[in-house]
Amino acid sequence: MNPKAPTLSKGDATRTAILHQALELSSELGFEGLTIGVLAGKVGMSKSGLYAHFSSKEDLQCAALDAAADRFLEVVARQALTAPRGLPRLERLLTQWMHWERDEFAGGCPFIVAASEFDDRPGVVRTKLAEYFNTMIVFIDKAAQIAVEEGHFRPDLDPRQYAFEFWGSMLAYQQFLRLLEADDAERLLHSAMAQLNARASA
Amino acid sequence: MNPKAPTLSKGDATRTAILHQALELSSELGFEGLTIGVLAGKVGMSKSGLYAHFSSKEDLQCAALDAAADRFLEVVARQALTAPRGLPRLERLLTQWMHWERDEFAGGCPFIVAASEFDDRPGVVRTKLAEYFNTMIVFIDKAAQIAVEEGHFRPDLDPRQYAFEFWGSMLAYQQFLRLLEADDAERLLHSAMAQLNARASA
Numbered sequence: 001m002n003p004k005a006p007t008l009s010k011g012d013a014t015r016t017a018i019l020h021q022a023l024e025l026s027s028e029l030g031f032e033g034l035t036i037g038v039l040a041g042k043v044g045m046s047k048s049g050l051y052a053h054f055s056s057k058e059d060l061q062c063a064a065l066d067a068a069a070d071r072f073l074e075v076v077a078r079q080a081l082t083a084p085r086g087l088p089r090l091e092r093l094l095t096q097w098m099h100w101e102r103d104e105f106a107g108g109c110p111f112i113v114a115a116s117e118f119d120d121r122p123g124v125v126r127t128k129l130a131e132y133f134n135t136m137i138v139f140i141d142k143a144a145q146i147a148v149e150e151g152h153f154r155p156d157l158d159p160r161q162y163a164f165e166f167w168g169s170m171l172a173y174q175q176f177l178r179l180l181e182a183d184d185a186e187r188l189l190h191s192a193m194a195q196l197n198a199r200a201s202a
Numbered sequence: 203m204n205p206k207a208p209t210l211s212k213g214d215a216t217r218t219a220i221l222h223q224a225l226e227l228s229s230e231l232g233f234e235g236l237t238i239g240v241l242a243g244k245v246g247m248s249k250s251g252l253y254a255h256f257s258s259k260e261d262l263q264c265a266a267l268d269a270a271a272d273r274f275l276e277v278v279a280r281q282a283l284t285a286p287r288g289l290p291r292l293e294r295l296l297t298q299w300m301h302w303e304r305d306e307f308a309g310g311c312p313f314i315v316a317a318s319e320f321d322d323r324p325g326v327v328r329t330k331l332a333e334y335f336n337t338m339i340v341f342i343d344k345a346a347q348i349a350v351e352e353g354h355f356r357p358d359l360d361p362r363q364y365a366f367e368f369w370g371s372m373l374a375y376q377q378f379l380r381l382l383e384a385d386d387a388e389r390l391l392h393s394a395m396a397q398l399n400a401r402a403s404a
Contacts, residue, residue: 030319032232107322116318117232119381120309130382137382164374164390165397171377172370179321180332180339188366195367195401 015053018043019067022060026068027107031061031114031125061125068110069132076100077139086150087197090143090166094193098186101174108178112171137163144200153200165196217255220245221269224262228270229309233263233316233327263327270312271334278302279341288352289399292345292368296395300388303376310380314373339365346402355402367398 021042026034035057040047054060076096083092101109111132118126140163147153153162169192176185223244228236237259242249256262278298285294303311313334320328342365349355355364371394378387 028322030232030234033234108318113318115377115381116310116315119377120230126381133377133382158393160386161390161393164378165371165394167377168370168372168374168394169367170370171373172366175317175321175335175369175373176366179317179328180335184362188363191360191363192367192370199397199401 018045018050018053019063022064023067023071023110024106026061026064027105027110027113029107031064031110031117034061034064036060058123058125062128064110065114065125065128065132071104072100072111072136075104080143086147087152087201090140090147090197093140093143094166094189097170098173098189101170102177109174112174137167140166147200154202157200162196162200166193169193169196220247220252220255221265224266225269225273225312226308228263228266229307229312229315231309233266233312233319236263236266238262260325260327264330266312267316267327267330267334273306274302274313274338277306282345288349289354289403292342292349292399295342295345296368296391299372300375300391303372304379311376314376339369342368349402356404359402364398364402368395371395371398 018039022034022039025039025042029038036047036050036054039060040050043050050060054063076093076099079096080089080093083089107113111129114125114129115133118129137160141159144153144157144159144162148155148157148159169189172192173185173189176182176188182188220241224236224241227241227244231240238249238252238256241262242252245252252262256265278295278301281298282291282295285291309315313331316327316331317335320331339362343361346355346359346361346364350357350359350361371391374394375387375391378384378390384390
């Protein structure tokens with residue numbers, strides 16, 4: 001969302017609607033399955049009509065990643081920032097992130113889909129994806145640093161190590177929940193996070 | 203590998219060679235990219251020749267997963283079992299698993315590729331994949347239980363919680379290493395595992 005443009009032009013609204021479908025498709029079929037042809041069928045436009053919005057498949061994949069990042073910002077990061085600084089913010093981040101993995105996409109988190117597709121394919125999509133991942137990891141790192149400033153975490157905490165372990169538990173949760181359909185996915189995640197926060201506080 | 207058949211027939215050898223290529227392809231292109239047509243081109247056989255070995259794309263995907271599991275068993279699990287029971291075995295498991303994520307496949311771990319592709323697609327491939335994941339998780343769980351028996355870990359350890367956190371750290375390591383090309387991926391993983399084992403021992 002562009003804060004400078006509170007009202008969308010018709011062209012912007014069309015693009016937003018197209019990207020919404022593109023994101024659902026990439027969640028279900030993968031970003032490699034997200035072709036101009038498949039998307040045209042889904043949104044009821046001609047392929048040439050779509051080429052007016054996206055110059056190539058790669059351009060479309062990048063736009064879908066940007067749309068995923070906008071949605072993550074809205075659903076997870078901004079919500080976390082409404083919580084008080086420090087540990088309450090990290091706890092809100094966890095809650096919103098769980099909601100993201102569980103409820104936001106029928107086919108699962110598009111970032112996780114993209115990660116396994118692009119980690120070995122150099123190019124603009126991979127570069128953009130790695131930038132978004134690093135931004136999210138830095139977000140956790142910064143939130144942990146703030147928890148140190150607030151006196152919730154110990155002064156010698158390694159915030160990057162904290163971010164690595166937070167990240168790993170979220171990835172494990174996502175697999176236990178979606179692929180394994182494990183009844184105890186939520187309990188395991190909460191227990192891992194409680195331990196992580198206890199160690200960071202001690 | 204079938205222990206009852208120490209010598210391979212010509213048909214078995216051909217199938218093994220085909221599956222080796224299938225595994226490389228699925229690592230690079232994903233299991234959805236692993237079609238009879240693409241594989242035929244790679245191994246220099248006709249499509250009809252390949253249909254003599256695999257009745258469908260799904261059959262081929264399942265065979266490639268079985269081949270990945272055979273290789274994981276050989277490279278990771280069996281090597282871990284040569285280490286002494288308890289903590290040394292868990293440490294060997296970690297070392298071999300890191301080698302697997304880093305060196306075994308140009309395109310990255312085929313299980314991680316498959317996980318994001320099939321977690322929302324019910325069918326025989328997803329069922330087989332979930333079985334292999336559960337087998338690996340139970341392997342870690344059992345190894346942690348043995349560490350309790352050996353007196354290396356505390357008696358009230360929750361071995362499934364241990365397996366969840368081990369799993370999460372391996373997933374984070376894989377992403378930091380491959381997608382993010384983070385210089386400190388190995389250090390972060392070793393530190394997370396040292397903490398996990400220290401907590402399990404205390």
